Every structure is written in C-alpha cells, then in structure tokens.
Amino acid sequence: MSSSSSSPPAAAPPPEEPRPVRFGILGCASIARKLARAMLLAPGAVVAAVGSRSEGKARGFAEETGLLRQGGAAPRLHGSYEALLDDPSVDAVYLPLPTSLHVRWATAAAARGKHVLLEKPAALCAADLDAILAACEAAGVQFMDATMWMHHPRTAKMRELVADKATTGDVRVINSLFSFRADEEFLHNDIRVKPDLDALGALGDVGWYCIRAILWAVDYELPKTVIALRNPVRNQAGVLLACGATLYWADGKIAIFNCSFLTNLTMDMTIVGTNGTLHVTDFVVPYEEKSAPFSMASKSSFAELHIGWDPLPSKHVVPTDLPQEALMVQEFSRLVQNIRDAGGKPEGKWPAITRKTQVVMDAMKTSIDNEFSPVDVSS
Amino acid sequence: MSSSSSSPPAAAPPPEEPRPVRFGILGCASIARKLARAMLLAPGAVVAAVGSRSEGKARGFAEETGLLRQGGAAPRLHGSYEALLDDPSVDAVYLPLPTSLHVRWATAAAARGKHVLLEKPAALCAADLDAILAACEAAGVQFMDATMWMHHPRTAKMRELVADKATTGDVRVINSLFSFRADEEFLHNDIRVKPDLDALGALGDVGWYCIRAILWAVDYELPKTVIALRNPVRNQAGVLLACGATLYWADGKIAIFNCSFLTNLTMDMTIVGTNGTLHVTDFVVPYEEKSAPFSMASKSSFAELHIGWDPLPSKHVVPTDLPQEALMVQEFSRLVQNIRDAGGKPEGKWPAITRKTQVVMDAMKTSIDNEFSPVDVSS
Numbered sequence: 089m090s091s092s093s094s095s096p097p098a099a100a101p102p103p104e105e106p107r108p109v110r111f112g113i114l115g116c117a118s119i120a121r122k123l124a125r126a127m128l129l130a131p132g133a134v135v136a137a138v139g140s141r142s143e144g145k146a147r148g149f150a151e152e153t154g155l156l157r158q159g160g161a162a163p164r165l166h167g168s169y170e171a172l173l174d175d176p177s178v179d180a181v182y183l184p185l186p187t188s189l190h191v192r193w194a195t196a197a198a199a200r201g202k203h204v205l206l207e208k209p210a211a212l213c214a215a216d217l218d219a220i221l222a223a224c225e226a227a228g229v230q231f232m233d234a235t236m237w238m239h240h241p242r243t244a245k246m247r248e249l250v251a252d253k254a255t256t257g258d259v260r261v262i263n264s265l266f267s268f269r270a271d272e273e274f275l276h277n278d279i280r281v282k283p284d285l286d287a288l289g290a291l292g293d294v295g296w297y298c299i300r301a302i303l304w305a306v307d308y309e310l311p312k313t314v315i316a317l318r319n320p321v322r323n324q325a326g327v328l329l330a331c332g333a334t335l336y337w338a339d340g341k342i343a344i345f346n347c348s349f350l351t352n353l354t355m356d357m358t359i360v361g362t363n364g365t366l367h368v369t370d371f372v373v374p375y376e377e378k379s380a381p382f383s384m385a386s387k388s389s390f391a392e393l394h395i396g397w398d399p400l401p402s403k404h405v406v407p408t409d410l411p412q413e414a415l416m417v418q419e420f421s422r423l424v425q426n427i428r429d430a431g432g433k434p435e436g437k438w439p440a441i442t443r444k445t446q447v448v449m450d451a452m453k454t455s456i457d458n459e460f461s462p463v464d465v466s467s
Numbered sequence: 468m469s470s471s472s473s474s475p476p477a478a479a480p481p482p483e484e485p486r487p488v489r490f491g492i493l494g495c496a497s498i499a500r501k502l503a504r505a506m507l508l509a510p511g512a513v514v515a516a517v518g519s520r521s522e523g524k525a526r527g528f529a530e531e532t533g534l535l536r537q538g539g540a541a542p543r544l545h546g547s548y549e550a551l552l553d554d555p556s557v558d559a560v561y562l563p564l565p566t567s568l569h570v571r572w573a574t575a576a577a578a579r580g581k582h583v584l585l586e587k588p589a590a591l592c593a594a595d596l597d598a599i600l601a602a603c604e605a606a607g608v609q610f611m612d613a614t615m616w617m618h619h620p621r622t623a624k625m626r627e628l629v630a631d632k633a634t635t636g637d638v639r640v641i642n643s644l645f646s647f648r649a650d651e652e653f654l655h656n657d658i659r660v661k662p663d664l665d666a667l668g669a670l671g672d673v674g675w676y677c678i679r680a681i682l683w684a685v686d687y688e689l690p691k692t693v694i695a696l697r698n699p700v701r702n703q704a705g706v707l708l709a710c711g712a713t714l715y716w717a718d719g720k721i722a723i724f725n726c727s728f729l730t731n732l733t734m735d736m737t738i739v740g741t742n743g744t745l746h747v748t749d750f751v752v753p754y755e756e757k758s759a760p761f762s763m764a765s766k767s768s769f770a771e772l773h774i775g776w777d778p779l780p781s782k783h784v785v786p787t788d789l790p791q792e793a794l795m796v797q798e799f800s801r802l803v804q805n806i807r808d809a810g811g812k813p814e815g816k817w818p819a820i821t822r823k824t825q826v827v828m829d830a831m832k833t834s835i836d837n838e839f840s841p842v843d844v845s846s
Contacts, residue, residue, distance in 0.1 A: 122772045260709075260730045263642055263723075268769075269741060313697070318841075319719050330639075332721065334713070340698050342711065344642075344723050346739075351639045353767035353776065354744045358735060360725075362648060365733045369746055369762075373769065375776045383748075388732035390647075390752065393501045395790060397732065397754045411774060462697075 106429055109421040110136035112178035114169055115185040116149040123182050124153035126413035132421035137164040139172025169193055173200045180424050186285035187292060191216045198223035203230040203424045209292035214446045221439050230423045232438040235300055237372050239419055240412035242380040250359055255386045257363030260341055262305045264298040265356040267348035281327050289328035290349045297372045298345035299448045301357040308444055311335035313462045316455035333452045363387055379407045485808055488800040489515035491557035493548055494564040495528040501792055502561050503532035508789055509796035516543040518551025548572055552579045559803050565664035570595045577602035582609040582803045588671035593825045600818045609802045611817040614679055616751050618798055619791035621759040629738055634765045636742030639720055641684045643677040644735040646727035660706050668707035669728045676751045677724035678827045680736040687823055690714035692841045695834035712831045742766055758786045
C-alpha cells in the first residue's frame with residue numbers, strides 16, 4: 089500500500105526471539121542419544137533436564153551426549169522419572185521409554201502440564217493411546233510422536249508431487265518395506281523382543297513406519313480393511329520378529345507392507361498412481377544426513393518399439409541444513425511456544441495422525457490373532 | 468602341449484560359421500515388430516518368412532520392419548499361418564498370436580518340426596501349456612517363451628549377486644510390480660482386454676513378468692500357496708485389468724506382486740535377503756537399450772547414532788551390445804543350431820520355467836475365482 093505521508097514509518101521493534109522450549113529427556117534409551125543431539129542442533133530447544141532411574145545414569149547420558157557442554161546452563165540431572173516431571177523448569181518431555189510404560193508416563197507428564205514428544209510405537213493399542221491423548225487434551229499440551237522422517241524437507245517435496253494430480257494422478261498402490269538385520273544380542277536382549285516391554289515387536293518398531301508411510305501416501309485416509317500376511321515370524325516369547333499386511337480402501341486402492349528384524353536394512357516406500365510412480369529407498373533414515381534422494385516417474389511411456397522408456401524418471405535430491413530429527417524438535421518447539429507464549433491451542437494434526445497409525449496397527453494385530461482374516465478398520 | 472617336431476602344425480580350417488536359424492514370424496502383432504528387429508540384429512538368425520492372414524498384411528509388415536532390406540534373401544510372404552508352417556525353409560517360428568490361439572498354432576508348428584519361440588503368456592492354463600510342451604517334446608523341437616529380460620546380461624549379473632550367500636544371504640521377501648497406463652483405445656480394443664483372445668488380461672500380460680521375476684528370485688522353487696489380493700479390477704467383459712497376489716513358501720519366504728493396466732509404467736523387482744537387498748525399477752524393459760541399472764545393498768548398517776547408512780548401496784550399470792530381445796533370439800538360435808546341426812537335444816530348462824510360471828498363474832486365477840482363498844500350488 090502506498091502512502092502519501094512523507095514521514096518515515098516508526099521503526100518496528102525487532103521481533104523478539106521466542107524463549108527456547110526446555111526439554112526434559114525421560115529415560116536414557118539408545119534412541120535418546122540421537123534426540124539429545126537433535127535438541128542441541130534445533131533452534132528453539134534446549135535440554136533443561138535428564139531423568140533416569142538413577143542420577144548416575146542421567147549424568148553418564150548427559151556426559152556422553154555432550155549435553156554438559158551445551159551453550160547455557162547444564163541440564164539438571166534427576167534420579168527418577170517423577171523428579172523430572174516435578175521439575176518446574178521443564179516445558180516438554182521427550183519420552184523414549186519402552187512402549188509398555190507409555191500410558192503411565194505420558195499421562196503423568198501431561199497431568200503436570202508438560203508437552204509430550206513420544207517415541208513410537210505410541211502405545212500398545214488404540215485404547216492405550218486414547219488415554220494418553222485424552223490426558224494431553226485435558227491439559228492443553230501438545231502431543232507428537234517422534235516419527236522423524238515426517239519432518240524432512242524431502243517429505244514435503246514428495247507430498248507436493250504426490251498431491252499433484254498431473255504428476256501422480258490418483259494413488260492406487262503403495263508398497264512399503266522396512267527391515268533391519270538384528271544381531272544375536274538384539275534378538276535376545278533388546279526391549280523390542282520382550283513381551284513385557286515392547287509387545288508389538290517388529291510390528292510396533294519397523295512396522296510403525298510402514299503403516300505411517302502408507303497413510304501418508306493417501307493423505308491419512310484410513311483403509312477399510314486390513315489383512316495380515318501369513319507366516320509371521322515370532323520369537324519363543326511370541327513377539328513378532330517379521331510380519332506384513334495388505335490394506336484395502338473402498339475405492340480400490342491397495343497397500344502392502346512387510347516389516348522385519350531378520351533381513352538386511354531396507355526402507356522402501358513406492359507409490360504408484362494413475363499418472364506417476366514415486367520410489368524412495370531410504371525413507372525412514374536417509375542414506376546421508378545432508379541430503380535425501382527419491383525418484384519420480386510421471387506419464388512414463390515406452391519408447392518406439394518398446395525398447396526403452398520415454399521420459400525417464402526424474403531423480404530428486406533434497407538438501408537439508410538440519411537433520412530430520414532436529415527439524416522435528418524445531419517444529420514441536422514452535423507448537424509449544426505458540427501455546428506457552430501466545431495463548432495458542434495444540435495442533436490437532438499430530439495426535440490425529442498418530443491415532444490413525446495406531447488404529448491400523450490394531451487391525452493388523454487382530455488379523456494376525458484371527459488367522460489372517462479381514463479386519464474392518466474402525467476409526 | 469609342446470612338440471619336438473620342427474614342422475609347423477597343419478593349419479586347422481577356420482571353424483565353420485553355423486548356418487543361421489531361419490525364423491518364420493507367425494502373425495504380425497505389434498510386438499512382432501520388435502522381434503523382427505531383434506532377428507535382424509541377432510547373430511545366427513534370419514527371418515526366412517512372414518505369415519499373416521493375408522499376403523498383403525505380411526508384405527506390409529515386412530516393409531515396415533525393414534525385413535525386405537535385410538542382407539541375404541527377402542523373406543517369403545505367406546497369406547496364411549498354414550502356408551508358413553508348410554514352408555520347408557523355416558526352422559523355427561516366432562508366435563505372437565493372441566493367447567487363445569497358442570495351443571492350436573504352437574502344436575501345429577511343433578508337429579511340422581518347427582522350433583517354437585512363443586510370446587507370453589504361454590497359454591491360458593497349465594493344461595493348455597502341457598499340450599504345447601508335449602507336442603514340442605514329441606517332435607524334439609526347442610521351446611522357449613519370449614520373456615526377453617531373462618536374456619539381458621544384467622539378469623545374469625543380478626543372479627550372481629542374489630545367489631551369493633555373502634552378498635544376499637537367504638532370500639526372504641520379493642516384491643514385484645508391473646503396470647502401464649493403458650489408453651482408452653487399448654482398454655476398448657486391445658486383444659489383451661478381450662475374453663476370447665487374451666482372457667487372462669493384465670494377469671497374463673504384465674502379471675506374467677511379475678510371477679517370472681519372483682520365481683527367478685528364488686531360483687524357480689515353486690511356492691506352496693498363492694493367495695490373490697482382494698479388489699481385482701475387471702472390465703465389463705470380466706477380463707482382469709489389475710490384480711495382485713501373495714505367494715508363500717514352506718520355509719517362510721514371501722512374495723507379493725501387483726500388476727495393472729491402469730497405473731503409470733512401473734517395473735519393480737525388489738529382493739530382500741538376510742544379508743542384502745536388490746532393487747531394480749526397469750526389470751522388464753530397461754530404461755535405455757545400451758545399459759541397464761540396478762542397486763544392491765549388502766550388510767547395510769546404520770551409521771553411528773542412526774543418522775545415515777554404512778555402507779551405502781552399490782549402483783551397478785550393466786552394458787550390452789545387443790538389446791535383450793536380440794540376445795534372446797541369439798540364445799534360442801544357438802539351441803536350435805545344436806539340435807539341427809549337432810544332433811543335440813532340446814534344452815529342458817526353458818519349458819520347465821515356462822511351466823512353473825503358468826502353474827503359479829493358474830493358482831492365482833483359482834484364488835481370485837474362489838474368493839481369494841489360499842490355493843495350493845501343485846507342480
């Protein structure tokens with residue numbers, strides 16, 4: 089807008105840098121080391137406290153992860169989870185505990201007004217998750233599950249292409265694979281093979297990502313039916329080490345996934361639409377930290393005589409300054425700041441996506457438990 | 468071997484170049500144009516005759532494909548399939564007719580002592596195929612189906628890596644997708660959507676390649692059970708336009724495929740083993756004619772803190788002087804020469820692979836026809 093006044097406008101004060109979100113890390117699981125680094129890298133976040141079952145463990149974790157050297161104050165070290173939750177300097181907790189402990193500690197955190205960044209799988213079942221989400225809603229705190237790849241700029245770029253009808257058309261088939269080859273130590277001792285800790289096993293761990301990828305690809309439209317693949321592999325305690333499923337939508341879309349602790353590291357998401365095909369083979373953890381590739385074929389035809397393709401698929405490489413887990417922490421912190429500092433409401437998108445993932449996982453588990461019969465997905 | 472004689476050894480006569488195999492092309496389908504070019508390119512092959520429903524059609528085909536300009540004699544042009552089969556100058560027929568005509572013309576060719584290179588799907592069912600194979604066996608002629616990618620040097624290179632236990636380990640999961648987006652003209656008029664011509668539709672056409680890829684990946688071990696995916700798409704005449712299946716082996720191996728005329732051109736084969744993962748996204752027709760890519764990840768681990776992969780997958784590019792269809796013609800011609808000129812026997816590997824592909828296709832069709840129930844695969 090132009091102005092006829094000749095006097096310069098009053099200089100606006102520089103926008104105040106929002107106060108960082110003060111994270112408490114609740115539990116010193118291996119994955120928490122990655123998140124501690126992310127909180128050091130992410131603008132708008134600081135690690136204010138670490139809570140473990142002993143103060144010595146908390147100190148060891150803080151030393152190992154460089155938290156004692158972070159700019160500003162060193163984190164407070166708590167010898168119990170309760171003490172961390174009682175720490176008034178903590179705005180938000182990151183909770184990487186075994187899944188069986190999620191309901192107890194996530195609801196406790198919310199009840200004390202802490203925002204909740206929760207490791208996946210969010211819960212053992214949708215009913216458990218609902219208890220967590222209800223506690224967060226009642227307390228007015230932000231909930232997000234720690235599915236890091238959602239926050240990579242590659243994911244936004246892929247969304248742009250998948251959502252574009254000219255490029256991809258209607259999505260019809262989604263394939264996802266996620267496996268890694270667990271070693272003997274893992275297969276005997278990791279929490280993810282223990283029925284009392286992470287009873288969902290490979291389904292809860294690697295399968296979570298496959299289900300999320302599939303839901304992401306269809307913009308979170310729930311499937312109508314889930315049918316588990318036969319021949320799931322269980323350990324002696326009955327925990328799933330490998331399994332898969334097919335998902336069906338009312339309009340004919342189909343998705344297939346397979347997840348395993350028993351095969352080579354593989355992270356595929358393939359989306360086939362009427363007009364285009366997207367391939368990504370490192371969707372959960374990009375091959376390299378600073379950039380992430382995918383390929384997109386659109387309106388692919390055969391060359392004359394079918395001796396080649398025309399056009400060839402396009403290769404995309406999406407750079408990122410921050411690793412995806414730091415971008416996740418940054419996004420979560422923004423949402424917390426909006427609530428804490430600006431009277432905003434929690435963003436409902438994140439708990440909604442978590443719940444849909446959990447609901448599909450429930451259906452998958454029910455299908456396995458019922459001889460691979462079709463299971464209706466109810467929201 | 469050294470010799471004490473000072474006289475030079477008698478010069479051996481140069482090895483005689485074997486007489487080329489004289490092909491008759493039986494029917495002028497679109498795919499036959501690609502094969503005519505392959506026969507012009509392949510050492511050891513000549514097109515001796517073209518047979519169509521009229522001599523004019525045969526002439527038009529020969530003109531269009533450059534057969535009239537080939538070195539040596541122009542092919543004889545026959546106005547009927549019978550006349551081509553009666554042509555004594557024809558050693559072998561390439562048969563690209565609609566599938567419903569395969570039994571009649573492939574058995575007729577064999578009965579006249581012609582070797583048979585048969586387009587896929589080989590037959591509408593295993594019983595029909597058995598009639599063809601029995602005729603070939605009785606006549607002592609070579610049988611091969613025209614699955615071209617089997618003959619690309621990339622396929623041999625991939626076999627080497629998949630068979631290597633250190634690289635791939637035990638194969639556990641195979642995924643295959645093959646689709647192309649048919650236009651309206653195809654969906655209304657192509658033989659592959661006509662119940663009286665190619666009644667297997669997308670299953671017989673694109674699905675053939677998926678099944679072959681899966682069997683190839685497990686070195687042709689038949690699955691124990693096949694279960695079709697739900698929601699196959701059919702046209703008004705009941706012909707399949709899109710469908711899929713899961714395949715199960717007794718040892719827990721799983722394969723999944725999806726084939727369609729309704730989505731963007733996609734040609735995936737993914738093989739996941741205990742030690743390695745192979746990805747190829749143009750397995751049926753390579754993106755480009757002179758070289759073909761694939762990637763192989765082996766013993767992939769996470770980098771420290773799971774912020775990347777170590778090692779990264781290897782990219783392979785396999786060059787080829789001749790296109791895969793010419794290599795197929797060359798290989799078929801070698802087998803024919805061995806029989807015709809050296810008293811050899813037909814190579815049993817090719818009909819055996821064809822039959823396994825057909826048997827799995829039968830099971831898949833039975834599963835669709837029986838409400839997606841599990842179907843035992845009987846050899």
